[in-house]
Amino acid sequence: MAGSTMKVNIVASDRPLWTGEAKSVSIPASEGGMGLLPDHEPILTVIDKGTVSAIDVDGNRHSFEVTDGFASFDSNSLTVAVETGVDTKKDPTATAD
Amino acid sequence: MASQLGLKSRIASTTSLGKIFNAQEMIASSHIAKARTVALNAKPYSDAIFDAVQALAAHTEIDHPIVKSTEHNPRVAVLALTSDRGMAGAYTSSIIRETESLLARLDKVGKQPLLYVYGRRGVSYYRYRNRKIAATWEGDTDQPGAETAREIADRLLEDYMKTAAQGGVSELYIVFTEFVNMVVQKVRVLRMLPVELVRNSDQKADPVANVTVEPVENDKSENGAASSVAATVPGDVTSVAKTDQTSPLYTFEPNVAKVLDAILPKYVQSRIHECLLTAAASETASRQNAMHTATDNANNLIDTLTRQLNASRQASITQELTEIISSADALNKEEE
Numbered sequence: 001m002a003g004s005t006m007k008v009n010i011v012a013s014d015r016p017l018w019t020g021e022a023k024s025v026s027i028p029a030s031e032g033g034m035g036l037l038p039d040h041e042p043i044l045t046v047i048d049k050g051t052v053s054a055i056d057v058d059g060n061r062h063s064f065e066v067t068d069g070f071a072s073f074d075s076n077s078l079t080v081a082v083e084t085g086v087d088t089k090k091d092p093t094a095t096a097d
Numbered sequence: 098m099a100s101q102l103g104l105k106s107r108i109a110s111t112t113s114l115g116k117i118f119n120a121q122e123m124i125a126s127s128h129i130a131k132a133r134t135v136a137l138n139a140k141p142y143s144d145a146i147f148d149a150v151q152a153l154a155a156h157t158e159i160d161h162p163i164v165k166s167t168e169h170n171p172r173v174a175v176l177a178l179t180s181d182r183g184m185a186g187a188y189t190s191s192i193i194r195e196t197e198s199l200l201a202r203l204d205k206v207g208k209q210p211l212l213y214v215y216g217r218r219g220v221s222y223y224r225y226r227n228r229k230i231a232a233t234w235e236g237d238t239d240q241p242g243a244e245t246a247r248e249i250a251d252r253l254l255e256d257y258m259k260t261a262a263q264g265g266v267s268e269l270y271i272v273f274t275e276f277v278n279m280v281v282q283k284v285r286v287l288r289m290l291p292v293e294l295v296r297n298s299d300q301k302a303d304p305v306a307n308v309t310v311e312p313v314e315n316d317k318s319e320n321g322a323a324s325s326v327a328a329t330v331p332g333d334v335t336s337v338a339k340t341d342q343t344s345p346l347y348t349f350e351p352n353v354a355k356v357l358d359a360i361l362p363k364y365v366q367s368r369i370h371e372c373l374l375t376a377a378a379s380e381t382a383s384r385q386n387a388m389h390t391a392t393d394n395a396n397n398l399i400d401t402l403t404r405q406l407n408a409s410r411q412a413s414i415t416q417e418l419t420e421i422i423s424s425a426d427a428l429n430k431e432e433e
Contacts, residue, residue, distance in 0.1 A: 009141070009145070011141040011142045011145055012142065012243075013139065013142045013243040013246075013247075013366075013367065013370070014135075014138055014139055014142075014242060014243040015138040015139070016138065016141045016142075029350060030350070030351055030355070031350055031351050034350075041346075041348060042346060042347045042348065043347060043348045043349075043350060044149060044152055044153070044347050044348070044349050044350070044356055045348075045349070045350035045351075045356070046350070046351065046355055046356055046359040046360075068359070069363075070149060070356070070359060070360055070363075072145075072148065072149050072152060074152070074347075079145045079148065079149075081142055081145035081146060081149070081363075083243075083247070083363075084243075
């Protein structure tokens, strides 16, 4: 089924954080935490300080501590743009600065 | 002809200067790679913001102070991006020249320009001349981070959002150097605020999906003197290629106004960051060029001086020989 995964692109203002296919993503939206699944309706939302985490196709969790930014979902592709973001697991590939 | 000792010391000092120039050139070329990486890293973010602003412009009637100024206010902000260090050829002086002519143009049309300066060289130039500067930033002009852009954008947006009575400004111009390639860097004047969103309704398909976000160029270039150096920015027009695709209906959370409040300042910030990055790349490139020329000049000077030294040494040897021979001749004649 086409809707089993979605494209996710998480970027901070100075570098890209993570890009890939994900089964679900949760974001700290300004009105409270929000979970996004594939084929969500198009949305543009402001996000606050918190944790963005994406679960990729293999079930691995990619989490980032972020400060304010926004997320937009459109044609099964999610873009999360934040001011600053740090990988909570200290994954060397994602935090290489 | 200069003394041999004098020539020798000039050759020695030129050699050591040449070494410094050469080192500076190599440092600059290594920084260029870094500047490129930083610019590439910042690209996805500015793309994301641009897409979001596009989506917003396509789905809502944007009515926000960042997009159109509401009140009449003659005060305008001018931000000049100069370098922290010298040894970059005409980099800072071209920026200052263009800033001066922009200030004069704005003055002429009855505006009151406020000066904001980034970079130690520009700051010291204006401080020395006792010019009023609204705000300055220094440090890291050759590799500006997102934090620097945030600081600058925060201050400028704060001043922009103030009313005229509070000492706010109604427009923001940025004078920066655009990186065209390693050899060519152009000084540009960009009107950053208010951000101008233009709808291209003349295109086919869905007109709402075609949005041109165009921070409009400075249109007051009747002063032709400087415009050869500083063209305005028509290349800044970015149009959207999503013609055949109807835009999906977006949900905005918490609401459109809040989303605009959050995204438009970020858009401005990321645009300022872009300007800083292209200015940094230009600075590094013009430093490399200047240092390359300086190294060449030093080498030419060393060649000329060495030739002079050799000539003067040979002249003195010839003179000594002549003296010895003539005195020997004189002695021989006396013996006869």
